[in-house]
Amino acid sequence: MMPVLPKLTLKEERQELVKKMAMPFKEEPNYLQTKHSFSCFVSRLSAPNVLHCLSVIDG
Known part of the structure; x- marks a missing residue:
């Protein structure tokens, strides 16, 4: 049986992304x-997309 990994919520990262997008x-x-x-x-973004967007915004 395959172990089930916890879903990454990235709550802080999502809040940071919203803040940067709305600035x-x-x-x-x-x-x-x-x-x-x-x-x-x-x-609605997936966790990898949130991280990618942050990395693009941060340069």
């Missing part, structure tokens, strides 16, 4: 809605 929109009047949209988008 350019900080002064916009609909900032909270934009941040919420990014949060929904990031919540």
Whole structure:
């Protein structure tokens, strides 16, 4: 029987990604809605994609 590995949630990494994605929109009047949209988008990303996006943003 194959062992079942725990699912990586990457909660802190997801929050960091949302923060970095929403940063350019900080002064916009609909900032909270934009941040919420990014949060929904990031919540659907797989763990490897979250890490890849962070690495691309960080350069």
